[in-house]
Amino acid sequence: MKNIQSIKQRFGIIGQSASLDQALGIAMRVANTDLSVLIRGESGVGKEVFSKIIHSLSSRKHEGLIAINCGAIPEGTINSELFGHEKGAFTGATSDRKGYFETYNGGTIFLDEIGEMPLETQAYLLRVLESGEFIRVGASKGTRTDVRIIAATNVDLEKKIQEGKFRQDLYYRLQTVQIQVPALKERPEDIYMLFRKFTLDFAEKYRSSPIQLDEKARLVLENYSWPGNIRELKNVAEQLSVMVEDRLITAEHFIELVPNILNRNLPSIATNNGNSDNFQEREILYKLLFEMRNDMSEVREDLNDVKSLILGIIDTNELRVPDINQLNQLQASKMPVKRPSYNFENPVSNIPYSNHSKHDDELQRFDNNRPIILNQVSDEDTFQNTEIVEESLSLADMEKDMIRKALKKHQGRRKDAASDLEISERTLYRKIKQYGLQ
DSSP states (O other): OHHHHHHHHHHTOOOOOHHHHHHHHHHHHHTTSOOOEEEEOOTTSOHHHHHHHHHHTSTTTTSOEEEEETTTSOTTTHHHHHHOBOTTSSTTOOSOBOOHHHHTTTSEEEEETGGGSOHHHHHHHHHHHHHSEEEOBTOSSEEEOOOEEEEEESSOHHHHHHTTSSOHHHHHHHTTEEEEOOOGGGOGGGHHHHHHHHHHHHHHHHTOOOOEEOHHHHHHHHHBOOTTHHHHHHHHHHHHHHHOSSSEEOHHHHHHHOGGGGOBSSOOOOOOSOHHHHHHHHHHHHHHHHHHHHHHHHHHHHHHHHHHHHHHHHHHTTOOOOOHHHHHHHHHTTOOOOTTTOOSSSGGGGSOGGGHHHHHHHHHHHHHTOOOOSSOOOTTOOOOOOOOOOOOOOHHHHHHHHHHHHHHHTTTOHHHHHHHHTSOHHHHHHHHHHHTOO
């Protein structure tokens, strides 16, 4: 754990979620080997940072590290960029050129968006992984290289394989070790920490006061789904820092400047209306939640007032409150206590003579501590312990309850439940495990 914290400080990683620590732990353990690593995660989660961690902790740290976006290089030139070419190999090849696999021999190559690599280039890469050898474009003999491959993707490679757009043998070669970087919506406890980091960095850079969030604004921030992940969160933090004159950000500022901010990571009722109606429905739900919480606060205050009033009446009139435990013991001994016909002047007369010696002491104690009865109580009434249970306004509890209802509605069919909740099956499985709804 101590090593993970030092890595976070060294590379500026913010977060305390278990899924993030697990991914960092795998990166640290595999760093000092030459195994190929496949980093998976949504766009904007920081996959390139993991490649830097692996390289800096490896024996190759004194050699070079280069990050290559496979989706940004044109298909006609990617082979030349990666593996080099010979003079005259194609039009414009006026001299020999080394590729990245030759230039960074002994180092690490990070292939981002590996799923966008052309099939022809995939065959070249597979040969490098199998034999450590490649052939320049236009060359007749191979060249050896010793590089470590770290690949990353934000797409479903298994689906690409089924569509014939990615080689299955290359997939198995790349995923010797696999690291799953969690999306921001899967680590909501880290969202506010990251937001504060971005706003403080912005304020320090431009010498201004950092913005603050009120309670409602923070609730909106932490329950937004963040499809753009950390990159989107940083953009929103900087946008608010510039556009809002008041340094205290409210939920209304969020709704005004970031219209999609109410698309929270919560199950919701399906609707056939357009996006405008869906947005209005979410906004109404958001307002209703806070109104309910305010109402509950007022109810608690009223209950406290009633409690104070009753205690005041008892103190002023020197009333004695019944001892519930004592009454329960008397009932357990089957004493025939009759109300309201009980003879308080001579309580012993209410018991058969044969039982007087057995209950004399108990009846005497009960008579001495007899409460003042304000209203007559029927024979069926009994004293019971009561507890005021407040309705939970926790978003997590609401989410758990909606998932439970959806599963019950569809008789445990998770696919139908996920469709009804408008979330993916993968998210539903994770939520079921998180809330212990097995």
